[in-house]
Amino acid sequence: MSATPLLELRGIDKSFGPVQVLRDVAFSAFPGQVTALVGDNGAGKSTLVKCISGIYPTDAGEFLFNGRPASIHNPRDAAALGIEVVYQDLALCDNLDIVQNMFLGREKRHGLVLDEPTMEQMAADTLAGLSVRTVKSLRQQVSSLSGGQRQTVAIAKAVLWNSKVVILDEPTAALGVAQTAQVLELVRRLADNGLAVVLISHNMNDVFAVSDRIAALYLGQMVAQVKTTDITHAQIVELITAGRSGALGLSAGNGSNDTGGEPAAAPGAAR
Amino acid sequence: MTSTALPDQESVATPVAVPTLTSHVRGYLSRVRGGDIGALPAVLGLIVLCTVFSIMRPSFLTAANFANLFTQGAAVTLIAMGLVFVLLLGEIDLSAGFASGVCAAVLANVVTVLGYPWYVAVLAAVLTGVLIGSMLGMLVAKIGIPSFVVTLAGFLAFQGIVLLLMEEGRNISVRDPVLVAIANRNLPPALGWALAGLAVAGYAAVQAMRYRTRAARGLVTDPLTVVLARVVGLATVLGATVYLLNQERSFNVLINSLKGVPIVVPLIAVLLITGTFVLQRTSYGRHIYAVGGNKEAARRAGINVDRIRISVFVICSAMAAIGGIVAASRANSVDPNTGGSNVLLYAVGAAVIGGTSLFGGKGRVLDAVLGGAVVAVIDNGMGLMGYSSGVKYVVTGVVLLLAASVDALSRRRAAASGGR
Numbered sequence: 001m002s003a004t005p006l007l008e009l010r011g012i013d014k015s016f017g018p019v020q021v022l023r024d025v026a027f028s029a030f031p032g033q034v035t036a037l038v039g040d041n042g043a044g045k046s047t048l049v050k051c052i053s054g055i056y057p058t059d060a061g062e063f064l065f066n067g068r069p070a071s072i073h074n075p076r077d078a079a080a081l082g083i084e085v086v087y088q089d090l091a092l093c094d095n096l097d098i099v100q101n102m103f104l105g106r107e108k109r110h111g112l113v114l115d116e117p118t119m120e121q122m123a124a125d126t127l128a129g130l131s132v133r134t135v136k137s138l139r140q141q142v143s144s145l146s147g148g149q150r151q152t153v154a155i156a157k158a159v160l161w162n163s164k165v166v167i168l169d170e171p172t173a174a175l176g177v178a179q180t181a182q183v184l185e186l187v188r189r190l191a192d193n194g195l196a197v198v199l200i201s202h203n204m205n206d207v208f209a210v211s212d213r214i215a216a217l218y219l220g221q222m223v224a225q226v227k228t229t230d231i232t233h234a235q236i237v238e239l240i241t242a243g244r245s246g247a248l249g250l251s252a253g254n255g256s257n258d259t260g261g262e263p264a265a266a267p268g269a270a271r
Numbered sequence: 272m273t274s275t276a277l278p279d280q281e282s283v284a285t286p287v288a289v290p291t292l293t294s295h296v297r298g299y300l301s302r303v304r305g306g307d308i309g310a311l312p313a314v315l316g317l318i319v320l321c322t323v324f325s326i327m328r329p330s331f332l333t334a335a336n337f338a339n340l341f342t343q344g345a346a347v348t349l350i351a352m353g354l355v356f357v358l359l360l361g362e363i364d365l366s367a368g369f370a371s372g373v374c375a376a377v378l379a380n381v382v383t384v385l386g387y388p389w390y391v392a393v394l395a396a397v398l399t400g401v402l403i404g405s406m407l408g409m410l411v412a413k414i415g416i417p418s419f420v421v422t423l424a425g426f427l428a429f430q431g432i433v434l435l436l437m438e439e440g441r442n443i444s445v446r447d448p449v450l451v452a453i454a455n456r457n458l459p460p461a462l463g464w465a466l467a468g469l470a471v472a473g474y475a476a477v478q479a480m481r482y483r484t485r486a487a488r489g490l491v492t493d494p495l496t497v498v499l500a501r502v503v504g505l506a507t508v509l510g511a512t513v514y515l516l517n518q519e520r521s522f523n524v525l526i527n528s529l530k531g532v533p534i535v536v537p538l539i540a541v542l543l544i545t546g547t548f549v550l551q552r553t554s555y556g557r558h559i560y561a562v563g564g565n566k567e568a569a570r571r572a573g574i575n576v577d578r579i580r581i582s583v584f585v586i587c588s589a590m591a592a593i594g595g596i597v598a599a600s601r602a603n604s605v606d607p608n609t610g611g612s613n614v615l616l617y618a619v620g621a622a623v624i625g626g627t628s629l630f631g632g633k634g635r636v637l638d639a640v641l642g643g644a645v646v647a648v649i650d651n652g653m654g655l656m657g658y659s660s661g662v663k664y665v666v667t668g669v670v671l672l673l674a675a676s677v678d679a680l681s682r683r684r685a686a687a688s689g690g691r
Contacts, residue, residue: 087571089567091565091567091568091571091572092565092568093560093561093564093565093568093569093632094564094565094632095560095563095564095632095633096557096560096561096564100557100560100561104557104561104568104569104572104574105558105561105569105572105573105574106572106573107554107557109554112553113552113553114552114553114554114557117484117485117488117490120490121488121490124490137491138491139491141307143685143686144305
């Protein structure tokens, strides 16, 4: 594991009115690694991502980028640092082609005229760098692409701008088996290319297939950040649903609503 | 992100090594089958209509009538060209017809009643259009009233404004020689040939340059035969048109000679080229398509959606103003019905018949010109066959419905064959 995380959050608090959504959350993402962010619905995953990408301001906490303190007040700050988010609904225009979508809002121009050859070449290079071989032509309209191909385009759009951190919100939620495998392969390749990848997912198979580290949120608290190899499927499920699993997670005193029997629970006992 | 290429990846940069003529044609056919039919129905419809009318009424196929088609269809086509921009966002402008009437009334008042030179009048008319458009656009984008309602209100109000400007139904004649020339005079035959040659040469140069830069960068190019076919096709169409329009159309050459390309034709051509350039080659045009395709995606990409929405209404009303000027020129006068009755529906019909989608995100300025030609041919041909205007309205209405169904069905087809 690299010494310094590329992205590190410490003690993040975030409330919406009286509701505290994030409580003293710590989170780090390392270059070249896939960090899975898991948690039940309402655990605060989306809020955390929106804090990272500058959509929500945080109430308290530190934000370190590459070891140095950074401040993110709006999405433009995040983009300037090289943080890109691929949202679940992808935000692609069906009536535009792949190149046009990838450069939407940031078109290359010669004076007044769009510089199509340069854009097409950059798009081709980016897709080649990700070893994407599934699209027939870069001038295909997005409406003619499959779900997996759309996801690929959305991810390629995010990495086009020399981004360093890519956050993927449920990239495989709407995909079939083969396409899920394709996208996961792509996620892995992003990390192998040196990016810090944050993968939000509900699918534990996906999480164990590609992630290097797992961060589990439970009711707005970060209950564990562990290496994927050090934890089992069952333990993660326990962390997500109960907030603790054996020695991991919230301390017994904190989550005292449980009855006893905890100390004896061996890591693999549940299955 | 350009590094770390694995050995087998070059296939992405050049997925289809050398697209042949057959693969190009096959690609086009599969797009058509997938619901992306573009202007195909308009072109086929135009050929069928012209054939039928030529057989039924030989007078349809005369040079004089051919020239008439252009001047008759010009105003509607110009309004339709502006409407394309609004339709691209999935909005509608029902007030475009009477907006052109208001602008024509302003023109007539400035040039005839107030006695200013023609260019002041034209400027005033176009500025009136810009003002109308920005008002409509503000109401739609900033207040959030559906464009259908805003422009329906405009439709009524502008009708009233024309009446007021005409002082309750008076008719103001336009006698300024320059203004009258727009729709009633022709270019000298030699100039017609020169402009056609210039257009073909320019088109060929653009195509050749694109082919060369793309080939030099190793990007996929259209097959050379297709590029050549496009240039030859344009040269044939323009050549035939200019040749026909340069025939003598006067019944008695001794009294006056009548030949040459009507002046409205180069006017429409220049606006067509400008509009196409804006939509296809500038980021503003790209953003119009993006907002029409997925407003939320456009917003997240940092595009100022409100500004785009206002601007298309401005363009539409400004084009309506130019349409109004041409209508005033053709009639030599402006009356309270200028831009009224069927003008708006013909214009919407022209845009939709040409292949512009009512759902937004799909359409070209060329569509309006092709659709305008279809509408003009129906109007003209049925007039020659002696049908009443009642029948003409019914037929045009049916054709519009037909075009809208083709649009809706091809959209369903695209949804069924596409990814979702």
